[in-house]
Amino acid sequence: MSDAPLVLSHATKRFGGFTAVNDLSFEVPAGQIIGFLGPNGAGKSTSLRMSLGVMQPDEGEVRLFGARPDLKNLKRVGFLPEERGLYKKMNARDTITYFARLKGMSAGDARARADELLETTGLGKFRTTRISKLSKGMAQKVQILSTLAHRPDFLILDEPFSGLDPVNQQTLEDLIKAEHARGATILFSTHVMEHAERLCDRIVMLARGRKVLDGTLDEAYATLGSGARITLEPGFDLPAALAPKGFGVHRAADKGPGEAWRVDLAPGQGPQDALRAVLEAGAPVIGFQPEEARLRDVFVSLVGEAEAAALDAPAGAATEETV
């Protein structure tokens, strides 16, 4: 049995007639940063809550450091929930100290660690300020610090960037990198693809409760392939002209004069091959740009396919997520 920080094996969770997470399997290897992506209601938070033992899977299994989640192995975990919440009447220092002590730190160590973290993140002068008196961003920072205070081996962050301004988003990115450099394994869910692209070693993508991708960023890009953006004078039927040559052609959003098309490239084909084929077909070209896939495109494509598949599924198979 793997002692990886987290392994989900065929985990399924249902709420009434609604399947929130469906046969989900993936592993978080030690020392990596994993991005957990998916649209709203995809089952990310439910998966994370199952990973922590807050709720049990109806089917399948969750292993945290090789064992079922319990207080012993959860002491090695720091968890930032999607819905932030702190005791509003406690001050910043007591809050961090309290959660660090619950994770097993002694009172003295926890207090010293709270002071150190508040100082390094610029909140030193607010250490005795009540949470209710802090700005939303500051309170969120305090919660993040509460998650890190006991120096966990494994950090699970559910939408850590939501609600933060760009400056604080950058601070959080730096914190995540610092924790990773310290040796922590990190799993975080996000909607912001740029964060995932900058931070992650691997991506696990979820749609409609099912895993649609599990791999490195390159493997993610490869699912979509590269292409070329061609802009023509209006009125030319490019799909018909390129179909005999085996190119897939889709209409793309116009960004200026003319009609924009995206030409998909098969493995081994380059953008020049597409341009050559278009010119040979006599198309009135007014623009040309090679296109590399971004994570956002992969996300839209894979999630879009899953959504379309769900729409094709028999009625009643899915309802609105309530939990």
Add this chain to the structure above:
Amino acid sequence: MMRNIYLVFRRDYLGYVKAWGFWLSLAAVPLFLIVGASFGYFAATASPVRYFAVVEPSRIYADAIEGEFQRRSSEAAAEARALAEQMNIPLSEAEGQVADAAGGRKFIEVPAPARTLEELRPWLTGERTISGPAGERPLFAVFILSEDGSQLEYWSGDVNVDTLQRTAEIAMRDLSRRDALAASGLDPDFLKQADAAAVKVPAFRLNATQAGESGAEVTMADRAPTIVSAALAYFLWLMIFSIIQYLLMGTIEERSNKIFDTLLTSVQLPQLLAGKMLAVFAVTSTMMLSWSLFAIVGSAVSASQVPGMGDMIQPFIAAVTDPKLIIPALVSFVLGYILYGTLFMALGSLCDTIQEAQTLLSPMMILLMLPMFAIFVAFQDPGSPIVDIASWVPLFTPFLLILRMPHDPPMWEVLAQMGMMVVITALVVWGATKVYRAGAVHGAGIGELGGMIKRAVGMKPKAG
């Protein structure tokens, strides 16, 4: 495990006691008593001397009113002397107080300066004053005998202060009785003598375990266990009553703050519940103990100052330390607290807002009033079959078992009821934990409670 319970307890306890409201509540009872007592004292001493006059052809009614005032003064003086003797205060020192008690009259009769109400009006309204033992003052009131002699009319600008009028009523009644007795040829003190000669009805307690003994007259030692058990039952009720808001509001705060997920990755749900219950118990205990300390200090001061007070307190101390009463009382107290506490906490976990919680408060209050009625009935008539039956109703058992203990219920009943309380409390804790988990972890609302209960009793298939 204990460490986590302690940490949750500590945080919650400090959270409560650091709030202003806690200190206000703590100080409210002693302050209320001190202010109330001081207010009463100052009201009595600060009351001014007031003059009154009686308009009548002779001095029959004026003398009767004066007689009633003197009788009261004599009574007060006698009580003051008796108290001085009890407290070993030298009579010479007490004489001044006795004189004060006798002479501290607030209403003094003065000769009427006129004979009709219209003529007396300037003195009654304060336009004119009259000379008397306390100097120049207006008239506070006048009594005017009606022309047919059937009414002694009381006229005053301030009818809210009715002491004088009531004193006059008592004086008139006594005067009438004395006249009637005299007309019948009886001694004026005939009624008092008749009352004194009435057959006494003393109460005796039959000693059932010692057939040879006839028993003894009922004393405070016999009544103390009943009073102590009633106080304990009421204390338990008061404690439960006062924790409702703590448990409801505390749980709502955590639910609305979305803090459960963070907590539940660090502590188990039963640990969380135990820590919170202990914290609220400690908060209410702190209040109750502080108030008790205030009462104990007051009693100790009284016992040191008033001879005989120590003997009066002794039976209560004996009752409180009697294992036959205190062991079942402690079991009932702890289990009753857990039973009601977990119930309220579970309901609180289903509420998102204070408004939602307020809708729950009414049924909770009704739920709590039922044991209060049961306590009242049991205190009035502990041997009543209704009390026996009601003591088997789980919601009443913790209170009624305490109340029944001084009346020697059968041992099997005591053990069976304690066993029943253990089982019922365990069931309630089990169910409340489920409800709490549904509310805290899964975000279930109060509207889903019915479905949960149906599922628990098997009336509704489980979802999924």
